[in-house]
Amino acid sequence: MDKIASAALKIDLLKGICSEKEYSGNGMGNADTTGLVTKDYDWKSHNLLITSGEYAYPYATGMKTGFTDEAGDCVTATAQKDGISLIAVIFNSEDPGRWEDAAKLFDYGFENFGFFTLAQSNTSVGEIGLYNNKASDGNTLNLIIKEDISLFLEKTDVGAVQTDINITNDEYIYKSKDESNADIKIKAPIEKDIELGTVKYSLNDETLAEAKIYAEKSVEKATLIEKIGYNAKKIISKVFSINGLITVAAGIVGIGVLVLIVRFFFNRTRVPKSRYKFKTNKRRGRRRF
Template identity: 30%
Template sequence: MTKKLSFIFIFIFTLIIFSNGVVVYGSPVIPEVSAPNAVLIDYTTGKVLFDKNAHEITYPASTTKVMTAILVLENANLNDVITVTDDLYVDGSSMYLLKGESFTVKELLQTLLIRSANDVAEVFAVHISGSVEAFAELMNKRAKELGALNTHFTNPHGLPDENHVTTAYDLAVIAKHAMTFDLFREIVSTERLTLEPTEFTPETRYYRNTNRFLWGTGGGNQILHNGAYTNVKYDIIDGIKTGYTNDAGNCLITSASVDGQRLIAVVLGAQGLNVYADSRALIDYGYDNFQLVQLAEKDLLKTTTPIEAGVEENASLYIAESLDVVIPKNVDITSINEEIIIYENIKAPILSGDALGKVIYSIEDEVIGETSLVIKDAIDKKTLFKKILIPSKLLIGFIIIFILWQIFVISLRFKRKRARNIYGRRYSSYKFNKSIIKPLFYKKK
């Protein structure tokens, strides 16, 4: 009896796996995150892959400086030199700028993101908006434009303020935009920064990135991951920003890139090095369970369609926008179905860029994405006037042959006229040779 049950079990298991090529997909193991707020998104599509209280309002601490950096990149000239006009003291991490010191915008931006210098954040606020308060208004305006709808900033650095709040999801959205800047990506992946002495500060400034993912090895930099202790340093991670205050706890925005797929994780309110353990758990969960697939490429010629009453009989249809989707990693991409739909009653005139159809992609009965099919070149409407003025190729050929034949006849008669004039005979002027077209209109009886 036992052997019989074993055989039945093996048979059913084999049938499930191989019958008709269908694969049964298991649910991924959800990572354990100790922090109260966390989110994981795909950078390319913005799809949320993990959510733990991601829309709950909380404090951002120095992750705020990602928003500050965006405004610097969008509103300041990197080569401009900023001179400190007042003695500055801002609590927390600082560059300790002195009155009279001068640095380029780029140098200060590096210090803002690597050193997490609060005094630099205020220098930028005054440089761009004239005051911290006016800069905070600009921060809030830009945050809303980016889709961070539950965020409200009161300062450029993230020092404690009960009205200075955000969410894990909002920070992911802000970080996603920040990573579109080449210089931002370069800075946040930099392990160390060196600034030469100035007239007011004779010592060389050495700063190590506050993000231990870039350098944390050895004692004091160990985290528990998959049941074993390992270094915080993780080679696939290339940024982004840390933060800490007593009220906010440990905060971290993380970016990782593997084989062209970038993930962004946000962890807020963690305790100690758990911020790195939580962030790594999210990043690994993303790469272990999801894949980025390009379904359609922009400007790719997809198909053609007839055009009613157009000067062109057919129109070429192109992919309007590239379409990337994130799907479970154990889904076979060859199982993705593609359906091309052409709209009905397509009549000229048609403008360049008009959508004449769409492509829908699905797995079984679930739609996973779609993109429009557009025309690149406008097609005018065919009118009666154009029909008269635009003869067929056959008629054009006939006209050309007729003209050449008449030229030949004229030339021949001209030669005969000259010959007759030599003998004093009169020669009548050229007359249209009706015999050329007579066969076209009269039939032999």
């Protein structure tokens, strides 16, 4: 019933009819009644939410009451406040229950739900690292959208909405061998407003909205000198990082140990000197002890 009501509200004629509190006339309206027998009517709405009685709801706009043996007294009610339209469907609720139940549902809806703008057109929804770019362009690039992202949410859920950025333009994707998909970068040159991928908004694993993302600005390609400087800086940063210093220290210790081992075996293999000294008598040509 809520889906039928939602579709009906999109038709202005039906929306107007369902909001009528009373209709008086002969049933022919402004049509020519010459030669016809007509009867005057005075119809009053059975929907007490839109009348001026005890159960009137100040923001009610319609819609339809009903009754069947299986469903009992029913009402599909509509209300509008501060640009928000709500639909309440009540089954098998005897009067005045259906009016009271609908009013409680509307109060809860208006109090706890609303439209929230998560992102505006031409604003950044995230950033991504740059590769092979001029230093003057910085290390990151802002990613923007070209439309507003406004969602109807429960107020307590706004902070729980997750934002996921997916780069799909393979022409600009750079990923080094030692980096995961989460650490991909965009390689220069990059043109402003080039489409790079999508941003997705989700809640409890349910996708709420999705939009295309674009480069906020143009990024120029790095010069040869900048590339050399970048690679040198990268090597130095690795060497003087904690892991780099540990590696260097381990290398020095390893070389020291290797030197000690070589010296040890070298000394073992040398011919030891005799404890005796031999002298030669050049005149007599013989040795003495």
